[in-house]
Amino acid sequence: MVPWYVEGRRAAEWALGGIGQGLLDALSDLGGLAIFAFEILVQAFRPPFRARTFLVACESIGTGSIAVVVITAAFTGGVFSMQTTIAFELFNAQSLVGAAVALSLTRELAPVLTGLMVTGRAGSAIATELGSMRVTEQIDAMATMAVNPFHYLLVPRVLAALVTLPLLTMVFDVVGIVGAYLVATTLQGISSADFWSRVHLWVDLADIFGGLIKSAAFGLVISITACYKGFTAAGGAKGVGVATTKAVVLGSVMVFVLDYALTTLMLPWWQD
Amino acid sequence: MAPMIVIRDLHKSFGDNEVLRGVNLTVEAGTTVVILGGSGSGKSVLLKHMIGLLHPDSGTVCVDGEDVGHLSHRELDLFRRKFGMVFQNSALFDSMTVFDNVAFPLVEHREGRTDEQIRGTVEAKLGLVGLENAAHLFPAELSGGMRKRVALARAVARDPKIVLYDEPTTGLDPITTDSVNDMIEDARQKLGVTSVVISHDIGSALRIADRVAVLYEGRIVENSTPEQLRHTTHPHVRAFLQTWFQRS
Numbered sequence: 001m002v003p004w005y006v007e008g009r010r011a012a013e014w015a016l017g018g019i020g021q022g023l024l025d026a027l028s029d030l031g032g033l034a035i036f037a038f039e040i041l042v043q044a045f046r047p048p049f050r051a052r053t054f055l056v057a058c059e060s061i062g063t064g065s066i067a068v069v070v071i072t073a074a075f076t077g078g079v080f081s082m083q084t085t086i087a088f089e090l091f092n093a094q095s096l097v098g099a100a101v102a103l104s105l106t107r108e109l110a111p112v113l114t115g116l117m118v119t120g121r122a123g124s125a126i127a128t129e130l131g132s133m134r135v136t137e138q139i140d141a142m143a144t145m146a147v148n149p150f151h152y153l154l155v156p157r158v159l160a161a162l163v164t165l166p167l168l169t170m171v172f173d174v175v176g177i178v179g180a181y182l183v184a185t186t187l188q189g190i191s192s193a194d195f196w197s198r199v200h201l202w203v204d205l206a207d208i209f210g211g212l213i214k215s216a217a218f219g220l221v222i223s224i225t226a227c228y229k230g231f232t233a234a235g236g237a238k239g240v241g242v243a244t245t246k247a248v249v250l251g252s253v254m255v256f257v258l259d260y261a262l263t264t265l266m267l268p269w270w271q272d
Numbered sequence: 273m274a275p276m277i278v279i280r281d282l283h284k285s286f287g288d289n290e291v292l293r294g295v296n297l298t299v300e301a302g303t304t305v306v307i308l309g310g311s312g313s314g315k316s317v318l319l320k321h322m323i324g325l326l327h328p329d330s331g332t333v334c335v336d337g338e339d340v341g342h343l344s345h346r347e348l349d350l351f352r353r354k355f356g357m358v359f360q361n362s363a364l365f366d367s368m369t370v371f372d373n374v375a376f377p378l379v380e381h382r383e384g385r386t387d388e389q390i391r392g393t394v395e396a397k398l399g400l401v402g403l404e405n406a407a408h409l410f411p412a413e414l415s416g417g418m419r420k421r422v423a424l425a426r427a428v429a430r431d432p433k434i435v436l437y438d439e440p441t442t443g444l445d446p447i448t449t450d451s452v453n454d455m456i457e458d459a460r461q462k463l464g465v466t467s468v469v470i471s472h473d474i475g476s477a478l479r480i481a482d483r484v485a486v487l488y489e490g491r492i493v494e495n496s497t498p499e500q501l502r503h504t505t506h507p508h509v510r511a512f513l514q515t516w517f518q519r520s
Contacts, residue, residue: 132366133365136366137361138363138365140320140363141357141363141364142365144325144352144356144357144436145377145380146349146351146352146353146377146380146381147349147376148349
């Protein structure tokens with residue numbers, strides 16, 4: 001019979017080994033992602049500029065995501081308006097609801113939620129499409145025809161995400177604030193003048209631009225992550241599924257981590 | 273004849289799996305060489321080294337005087353313009369029509385061609401494989417044999433010096449297999465290309481090859497004409513051939 005302390009030591013070794021391997025895998029993945037991103041950056045500055053594939057990618061990532069962004073924005077604005085009204089009633093400051101909602105939306109909620117929506121919709125689509133192309137050797141075929149797959153497939157998608165994410169965030173800002181306004185004025189009894197005057201007083205261009213800069217950064221991270229996972233997919237249909245799941249999970253986590261980092265950097269600017 | 277492809281002592285491993293263990297092979301210009309071997313013998317790995325999709329652990333692969341292992345990304349792009357490649361599963365771009373698939377290498381490397389010239393070339397190549405009426409179809413609408421023929425038309429669209437075929441007849445019925453073999457012979461006779469075909473289809477190999485090389489346990493164990501191959505003394509090659517002769 002194996003003594004309890006030997007079994008305990010084996011269990012501890014097994015657990016620590018698992019954690020260590022997981023850490024090594026994560027670091028290796030991050031290193032691969034960094035090299036991959038650098039190659040996309042290099043290729044982005046090489047001619048020709050592929051206007052047609054860029055516009056197709058804009059249509060897929062941007063136009064295709066408008067509906068989900070509008071619906072999310074309208075309901076987020078409405079719910080946020082309800083909750084802040086209840087909280088602000090406690091110290092008789094309901095007139096500040098418009099400012100609170102607008103600031104939260106422009107600085108945080110619009111870029112983050114737009115990023116998450118695009119990760120779920122367009123990020124998964126990019127990873128699936130590229131993954132399918134990888135496992136059916138279409139990417140290899142492209143390379144054998146002396147066409148750089150980074151230049152042809154990845155650069156247009158990353159540039160499209162970089163451009164369309166801020167545009168979608170602007171849509172989110174407008175729809176979210178209008179949604180909050182409608183709920184505040186029709187259901188919560190806040191006057192239209194109170195709502196808009198406080199928005200005007202408290203929200204600066206810096207708040208809006210800060211949110212848009214964040215969303216551009218999210219666009220880069222989401223698209224590069226999705227491209228990386230799709231491009232490196234292996235193992236047939238199952239491998240494509242795994243790549244897509246990883247693209248969405250990693251993309252979403254990176255949106256939150258990057259949001260924290262960018263908020264920390266932007267706070268002094270916003271507080272000026 | 274001058275050698276077009278010269279492979280010397282090529283080694284390649286994936287993890288602990290040593291796939292190529294010192295491959296030596298020379299392919300003369302304008303000839304068709306068929307590389308035979310069982311499943312998992314490393315035929316596709318060998319083919320991918322010739323076009324620079326894989327890099328050797330050791331050894332050299334020289335094509336048309338260029339050492340593939342020492343080319344930069346840009347040099348590799350220029351180098352690959354000499355090639356056409358037909359993949360095992362055709363690898364057609366499924367978001368494009370047959371016409372756009374064949375036109376793709378021509379559009380990407382225009383070299384002064386007008387749209388009209390590209391259209392003419394694509395129609396001619398599709399005519400060569402008997403698919404001039406399928407130009408508007410998408411790959412999902414084609415049969416396996418038709419996809420192979422489109423892949424061949426795409427591979428020869430830019431009149432390459434070398435065409436690589438990765439198991440071009442696998443999974444095809446005998447009639448389609450014959451028509452694919454005809455196309456490979458036509459490509460050599462009409463276009464004068466150097467062809468490397470990897471296959472485990474002995475019947476096709478004996479029909480289209482100038483030379484047949486047999487890959488076994490990571491090495492080329494036989495490199496001879498089809499006629500010499502029938503009288504081989506290598507025990508594995510004999511066993512490999514016997515199964516086919518018994519079946520046919």
